[in-house]
Amino acid sequence: MSASARRRPDPVRIAYLAVNGAIVFFLIAPILIVGVFAVNPTPYISFPPTGFSLRWFEKFFTSPDFMNSLWLSLRVAVAVLVLSVLIGAMCALALVRGNLPGSRFLTAFFMSPLMLPAILTGLALFQLYLLSGVGRPVWGLVMGHTLVAVPYVLRTTLAVLHNFDRRVEEAAAILGASPIRVFFEVTLPLIRPGVIAGGIFAFIVSFDQFPISLFLVLPNSETLPVVLFNYMKFDLDGAIAAASMVSIVMALSVVIILEKLIGLKAYVKL
Amino acid sequence: MDQTAAGQAGAASIHLDGVSKTYDGRVLAVDDVTLHVNPGEFFSLLGPSGCGKTTTLRMIAGFETVDRGRIHVGGQDITDMPVHKREMGMVFQSYALFPHRTVTENVAFGLRMRGLARAEIAERVRAALELVALTGFEDRRPGQLSGGQQQRVALARAIVIRPRVLLCDEPLGALDRKLRQQMQFELKQLQKELGLTLVFVTHDQDEALAMSDRIAVMNAGRIDQIGTPGEIYERPQTRFVADFIGEINLFDGEAHEGGFHLDGGRQLPAPVSSGRRRRVLAVRPEKVMFVEEGGSVFSGQIESVNFLGGYTLYRVVATGRRPILVKETNLSERRARAPGELVHLSWNPQDVVLFDH
Ligand SMILES: Nc1ncnc2c1ncn2[C@@H]1O[C@H](COP(=O)(O)OP(=O)(O)O)[C@@H](O)[C@H]1O
Numbered sequence: 001m002s003a004s005a006r007r008r009p010d011p012v013r014i015a016y017l018a019v020n021g022a023i024v025f026f027l028i029a030p031i032l033i034v035g036v037f038a039v040n041p042t043p044y045i046s047f048p049p050t051g052f053s054l055r056w057f058e059k060f061f062t063s064p065d066f067m068n069s070l071w072l073s074l075r076v077a078v079a080v081l082v083l084s085v086l087i088g089a090m091c092a093l094a095l096v097r098g099n100l101p102g103s104r105f106l107t108a109f110f111m112s113p114l115m116l117p118a119i120l121t122g123l124a125l126f127q128l129y130l131l132s133g134v135g136r137p138v139w140g141l142v143m144g145h146t147l148v149a150v151p152y153v154l155r156t157t158l159a160v161l162h163n164f165d166r167r168v169e170e171a172a173a174i175l176g177a178s179p180i181r182v183f184f185e186v187t188l189p190l191i192r193p194g195v196i197a198g199g200i201f202a203f204i205v206s207f208d209q210f211p212i213s214l215f216l217v218l219p220n221s222e223t224l225p226v227v228l229f230n231y232m233k234f235d236l237d238g239a240i241a242a243a244s245m246v247s248i249v250m251a252l253s254v255v256i257i258l259e260k261l262i263g264l265k266a267y268v269k270l
Numbered sequence: 271m272d273q274t275a276a277g278q279a280g281a282a283s284i285h286l287d288g289v290s291k292t293y294d295g296r297v298l299a300v301d302d303v304t305l306h307v308n309p310g311e312f313f314s315l316l317g318p319s320g321c322g323k324t325t326t327l328r329m330i331a332g333f334e335t336v337d338r339g340r341i342h343v344g345g346q347d348i349t350d351m352p353v354h355k356r357e358m359g360m361v362f363q364s365y366a367l368f369p370h371r372t373v374t375e376n377v378a379f380g381l382r383m384r385g386l387a388r389a390e391i392a393e394r395v396r397a398a399l400e401l402v403a404l405t406g407f408e409d410r411r412p413g414q415l416s417g418g419q420q421q422r423v424a425l426a427r428a429i430v431i432r433p434r435v436l437l438c439d440e441p442l443g444a445l446d447r448k449l450r451q452q453m454q455f456e457l458k459q460l461q462k463e464l465g466l467t468l469v470f471v472t473h474d475q476d477e478a479l480a481m482s483d484r485i486a487v488m489n490a491g492r493i494d495q496i497g498t499p500g501e502i503y504e505r506p507q508t509r510f511v512a513d514f515i516g517e518i519n520l521f522d523g524e525a526h527e528g529g530f531h532l533d534g535g536r537q538l539p540a541p542v543s544s545g546r547r548r549r550v551l552a553v554r555p556e557k558v559m560f561v562e563e564g565g566s567v568f569s570g571q572i573e574s575v576n577f578l579g580g581y582t583l584y585r586v587v588a589t590g591r592r593p594i595l596v597k598e599t600n601l602s603e604r605r606a607r608a609p610g611e612l613v614h615l616s617w618n619p620q621d622v623v624l625f626d627h
């Protein structure tokens with residue numbers, strides 16, 4: 001069967017490979033282009049590249065504006081990761097296990113920040129903070145990001161909980177584990193991959209967040225996407241591309257580190 | 271209780287008194303069940319799917335609340351005791367092993383919950399794994415084991431805590447036939463060796479008959495009959511039990527001082543009854559004999575012949591009723607009967623069972 005397929009290529013298979021190739025290309029191409037611009041030494045974005053240099057990376061890493069905003073973005077994203085993991089996982093547990101009346105409605109409600117355009121959420125939060133007189137503190141920014149990050153954790157945790165064999169918890173209970181021990185010995189380790197996957201999304205959602213941040217940052221302490229946006233209004237040079245590459249590498253590192261440290265799919269089929 | 275917590279518990283008795291359970295206020299799953307299991311007894315709950323076996327077992331384990339009635343284990347009322355204090359072992363049909371833990375960690379779990387010393391845990395885990403012939407698999411995850419091996423881990427995990435009673439919900443249901451028979455034997459062996467009180471849920475009558483000291487046959491949430499395998503098989507007390515366990519020929523008619531009168535006039539061999547009453551006469555296929563024409567109860571043609579190794583099962587069609595099953599042991603000198611042959615059937619009066627409709 002496979003031998004004959006090798007001799008006479010199957011047109012369906014060729015079409016399948018072509019479609020997959022096209023999809024991969026459209027996903028990778030923008031990153032490749034940004035990568036090319038990031039190492040092209042010309043002082044404006046142009047194609048084809050004229051050489052190779054790290055001057056834009058140097059500019060990015062030596063600029064206090066960029067560095068302060070990168071540092072702020074990272075701190076905010078880590079805070080959002082922690083908060084949304086705690087809130088999202090607890091919400092998911094309550095929704096699936098809590099015997100709550102109207103849990104379907106509640107699920108839809110907690111997922112709703114995904115349905116709203118983020119720019120509206122940002123505007124609404126801006127007005128809320130303004131009216132309540134809290135100004136625009138960093139914790140307000142963290143809360144705004146957490147609002148849109150929680151649904152990701154919620155969704156991935158719910159997926160794991162729905163496939164959860166509760167007999168495993170019962171087995172722990174009859175072996176002498178109190179409800180609290182059952183949670184920490186069995187439930188938590190088994191939903192962990194879902195929670196971590198959601199946490200990674202939460203980190204990236206925060207780290208890349210632009211519309212909400214736009215409303216909630218103070219002029220002298222802006223997150224990286226806002227700084228990049230403002231920078232682009234006046235200079236369109238390779239520093240933007242270098243910053244983008246750094247962002248991508250950061251996001252990727254988080255995924256890989258969490259994968260390696262805690263393991264996403266070690267024993268649960270997601 | 272302190273003694274049991276230290277793992278010194280012996281096998282305990284189980285008493286269910288008038289236990290009932292309704293799900294969602296609608297489904298009456300278990301209806302007024304009363305049963306007593308003796309210490310060290312292998313006790314089976316047998317019945318068709320949906321008759322309430324699992325629910326009964328889960329109430330003993332404490333996973334389901336009891337609507338009415340009380341449950342005592344070892345003389346102690348445990349009806350409202352939390353699951354984790356019950357000192358019971360349970361083997362689930364799906365095994366319910368901890369997928370994120372190794373075999374050793376799975377088996378050690380209950381001992382760890384009891385706060386035993388490391389050395390004692392290691393020793394008892396080793397002994398339990400040896401008992402179920404799983405030495406050498408200590409560091410595998412459940413996902414890396416076959417069904418039969420997972421089954422053994424589940425068993426080791428349940429018995430290592432020296433439970434007061436062991437509960438098994440169709441533990442062999444997922445295994446293939448050969449392995450299943452082997453595990454039946456091993457489980458029975460283990461139960462006797464350790465002197466465990468074991469409540470075994472199954473819908474497989476052969477399994478129940480082969481393994482149990484006593485069997486409770488359940489039907490739609492109620493217990494129809496409790497007895498030894500012999501009693502359940504030879505002396506079924508209801509039509510349901512007679513029909514559910516093995517094969518049986520049933521005749522509707524009237525019992526009276528002279529014996530049994532089949533609807534339609536014919537007299538059947540049966541013990542005498544006092545008073546005249548409508549009843550069902552039941553006779554097992556192996557109790558029906560081929561006889562000469564003169565002494566026969568029924569005459570008819572052989573409709574089908576099933577050779578089943580040690581015996582042959584015949585279906586005999588007598589006019590005006592459903593076929594009568596006859597089981598004949600295959601002795602060497604027996605001449606084979608052929609389909610279409612005219613035969614005459616009878617049985618001994620003491621081999622029949624009479625019960626109400
Ligand atoms: N969690 C539940 N919720 C509602 N009904 C249930 C539940 N569990 C079992 N039942 C019902 O109770 C009856 C007995 O079920 P079960 O005890 O599982 O029977 P068995 O183990 O003998 O097959 C069935 O009609 C079943 O549908």
Ligand SMILES: [Mg+2]
Nearest residue numbers: 320323324325
């Ligand atoms: Mg069941």
